[in-house]
Amino acid sequence: MKIDLIAGARPNFMKIAPLIDAIRKAQNEGQNINFRLIHTGQHYDKNMSDSFFEQLRIPQPHVNLGAGGGTQSEQTATIMIGYEKLLLESKSDLCLVVGDVTSTMACSIVAQKLHIPVAHVEAGIRSYDWTMPEEINRLVTDSITNYFFTTTPEASENLRKSGIPDISIYWVGNTMIDTLLMHRSRFQKPKIWDELNLSKKGYIVMTLHRPGNVDEEEKLKSLITEIIENSNNLPLIFPVHPRTAKILFGLGIQYRRLHTIDPLGYLEFNYLVENSLAVITDSGGISEETTVMGIPCITLRNNTERPETVEIGSNELIGTDPSAIKPAMEKLFSGNWKKCGVPELWDGKSAERIVEILIKLNLAQ
Numbered sequence: 001m002k003i004d005l006i007a008g009a010r011p012n013f014m015k016i017a018p019l020i021d022a023i024r025k026a027q028n029e030g031q032n033i034n035f036r037l038i039h040t041g042q043h044y045d046k047n048m049s050d051s052f053f054e055q056l057r058i059p060q061p062h063v064n065l066g067a068g069g070g071t072q073s074e075q076t077a078t079i080m081i082g083y084e085k086l087l088l089e090s091k092s093d094l095c096l097v098v099g100d101v102t103s104t105m106a107c108s109i110v111a112q113k114l115h116i117p118v119a120h121v122e123a124g125i126r127s128y129d130w131t132m133p134e135e136i137n138r139l140v141t142d143s144i145t146n147y148f149f150t151t152t153p154e155a156s157e158n159l160r161k162s163g164i165p166d167i168s169i170y171w172v173g174n175t176m177i178d179t180l181l182m183h184r185s186r187f188q189k190p191k192i193w194d195e196l197n198l199s200k201k202g203y204i205v206m207t208l209h210r211p212g213n214v215d216e217e218e219k220l221k222s223l224i225t226e227i228i229e230n231s232n233n234l235p236l237i238f239p240v241h242p243r244t245a246k247i248l249f250g251l252g253i254q255y256r257r258l259h260t261i262d263p264l265g266y267l268e269f270n271y272l273v274e275n276s277l278a279v280i281t282d283s284g285g286i287s288e289e290t291t292v293m294g295i296p297c298i299t300l301r302n303n304t305e306r307p308e309t310v311e312i313g314s315n316e317l318i319g320t321d322p323s324a325i326k327p328a329m330e331k332l333f334s335g336n337w338k339k340c341g342v343p344e345l346w347d348g349k350s351a352e353r354i355v356e357i358l359i360k361l362n363l364a365q
Helices: 010-028 050-055 072-089 102-113 133-143 153-161 175-186 191-195 217-229 242-250 266-275 285-293 322-333 350-361
Strands: 002-007 034-039 094-098 118-121 147-150 169-171 204-207 236-239 258-261 278-281 297-299 315-317
Touching (some): 002 010, 010 050, 010 094, 010 175, 072 102, 102 118, 102 133, 175 266, 175 285, 266 285, 285 297, 285 315
Parallel strands (some): 002 034, 094 118, 204 236, 204 278, 297 315
16 A cells, blocks of 8 residues: 655644654554655745754655745645646555645645545644635545544544544544654754753743734734733743744834744754743644643634644633733733643554554555
């Protein structure tokens, strides 16, 4: 059985890494299973150097489709053309996609049109916000998927409500957490730690990237100001995209305690998160990692496709109104942050479950 593993952005590789390990383990046990790692090139990330792949023990992609930049529609077209050509030259038995990026949707469509079944890892999650491109990608992908691997029972139920039969749904857990648990003992102290003389629980990590938060200049200024004014004089460490950094500089947002730094590698970033007092973010994936690490997470979004991080985990969804920051920070510093747990099956064995299921399905026949 030959499986195409599709990745279009750095988080995709983090979700695929444990699948590669599980496939290799199955191979060593004599199973007829192989993989082809395909990087669509959707996102260019300067931190995805050789060291990134070495750190997470990911092999270099077998194929890079070189989709590059452009609009989402342009990327979709480029990815579809490139993947179709590859499949016509060398067909696979299964197209396995992860997450909700443009590559996930584009490769699923190509595979189905060439009568190759599709497996979706992280299927069924929903924000119910159609203004998010990711939500459209999720809906389209799940509408043409054959095998659905879900992170939570709620995601499985979302699929059932859309008419997917139980026989096609597999609740397996979260492969992103597989990667976190696999490498947690290997987290690396970033340079900023010694440069600022940081201490455990003595700083806050911040990430902001959603257009509604960073592209509206006055909104960004108000958010940063509120965070600074209510952060109890702690340093704020902000790994920031260069484009956002320019916006910050243009707005004159320069505070002594606000430290904007270049994006970090996986091991370095999670070292900062694990040792922080809290994380302020508008990311979905980070709230999964903070939940497992037990770090308070304040999410500046009006909705989330990962409600388990709020219902079970350490995350609080406070919306995007800057006035909501002060009460959230007061709750944090009063020591009254909620107790949290870890969702069931987020145990580091999700990828093994997925590969076991694929082998039982025997898709090569």
